[in-house]
Amino acid sequence: MAARVTVVGSYPKPPHEGEEFTLRRTLHALDRGDASVVDVRAAQDDLVREVIEEQARAGIELVTDGQVRWDDAQTRFAEGLEGFGTTGLLRYFDTNTYFRQPVVKAEVARRGRIVLDEFLFARDHSPVPVKQALIGPYTLAALSVDEHYGHLRRLVEDLAAALNEEARELAEAGCEVIAFDEPALARIPGSRPGDLAVLGDVADRLTAGVGATTVLQTFFGDVAEHGPAFFDLPFDAFGLDLVAGPGNLEAVHEFPADRILQAGIVDSRNTRLEDPDDLARRIEGLAATVDPERLWLSPSAGLEYLPREAAQRKCALLAEAARRFRGDR
């Protein structure tokens, strides 16, 4: 399909204006001892169904469950893996969103399925294919305090092995697209880009035997300074933020013919709505260097940085731009 429309991962948890925020209320009740984990699970299930339906209705052709069961990716995977604890709040890159920083206290390993059940639930409740996002091993290592390994590469290696197990099981269960989120590789305003060689060393280990389309997903910044070597990594698809990373547009000129480009062209950090004709023209521009069959479209990053209404509108806008592009061809 030309210009397939997808999302990056997260979706806002708050309801539409004026509606009841059941998940938040249930989590507060859990803290007070007035609700059980079963109640929380039910609220999460309802919200997953709701955000999947909302994305699909807006025209997203490859959805996620919105990661609405998670606080954030770091916390979710630190809790899901062996060897982690957590410490104080840390700002998530250049956003005004915070997360509890994971601490590596012992050897990292996968003790069992992490998000597989969440994927199965989403798949069973979606009218369109569901993508599953996993945190990338480099980013999880970069955002954690390491009290055990004392050596970034060894930590990233063990994380890659653990995440590979999860990815293989997801693929066996029928997950067709698995994204590894690696924002730490990008040059994000206020920080330096990540060390590509560290991910490069473990990338084969990370994707080996995964019978699905694998995506290396970056956002919030540029990957241009890694040069063409970035696209040599063994992933089937590369997700780039073309809003916060203007240099990524240059990098795309060298995009390899045998991979998929997921172009983040709608701003997921600002409520201002793009003009669909401008977007369609941008898609035309990308299609000049990338085969449209290998071009996917998405917001620039996860949508949870926007209020719910804005996220929904951005999805519809993206789908509308793709329709205009397809119609124009």
Next chain:
Amino acid sequence: MSDVLLTTQVGSLPKPDYLLRARSAFARGEISREELRDLERRATREWVEFQNEIGIDVVVDGEQYRGDMVAFFAEELEGFSRGGLVRSYGNRYYRKPIITGPIRRTHPITVEWWSYASSLTDRPVKGMLTGPYTIRDWSFDEHYDTRRDAVLALAEAIRDEAVALQEAGAEYIQIDEPAVSTRMDELDLAIEALGVVTEPLSVHTITHICYGDFHNAYPRMLDLPVDQIDLELTNSDFDLLDRFAEHPFTKSIGLGVVDVHSHRIETVDEVVKGIERTLEVIPPGRVYVDPDCGLKTRTVEEAKDKLRVVVEGARRVRSRLGIDP
């Protein structure tokens, strides 16, 4: 009072339980704005009286009437709309303001609260403003073409408020820029905008920036056009002092000597040690002693205990230096 090692604080103080309850009740429409306002005044009075009692030299109003430091100004300025909920962390959410039109200051925002606090003390009360860079960075923008355009428009609005505080008699005006440390690559823009705010001011100006990549930003940070930079020194175990030894810190410093993120109350000895280490690289006339950041996330009792330790530590160092008690 000798103007050496003056004690102060960064700005916010915790809201007492009765005020938290009243804010919830107001949000549910159960009490009127006037009823809420009365309780905000009561909490402000109690905090100013506490500062009088323990002998803080430069007083703050404690921001009992503010929810979020950005949303408060966004609600008072023309050009902003109320945004929807976005997540802050965990299960916590806030309404992120949206710039939807040209930003204008149509009325004084903080002057009345400053005047009220001043009427309750003989000591100077700091005027407390959120800086233009931070207001833009923590809002959506649907109106301006560039970040710079929005930041500079906000700078003019905040400047007018600062001038109004100066005219009302404020001797100290602080313009908080915690977002600057997120994106040190935009430090030049933050410097330019702060320059717009402080240009017409003749009073003592301060900016507070939270911990960030200061090692790379120093000494460029000294170009921030204010008299005093307030820094979280405790949170980073005073490691910036080594940089100050290499390249002198040429401004006054707001010296954070207690951690605002921990429940533990520091000892007076710890505070004394922090001040004395600083005095090796910055003379006492340019050192203001305070907590690392606003204390609003602590309990009322923790905040009071931490402030007592700050005051006692500064007093002990003054006395060792042979300056008045």
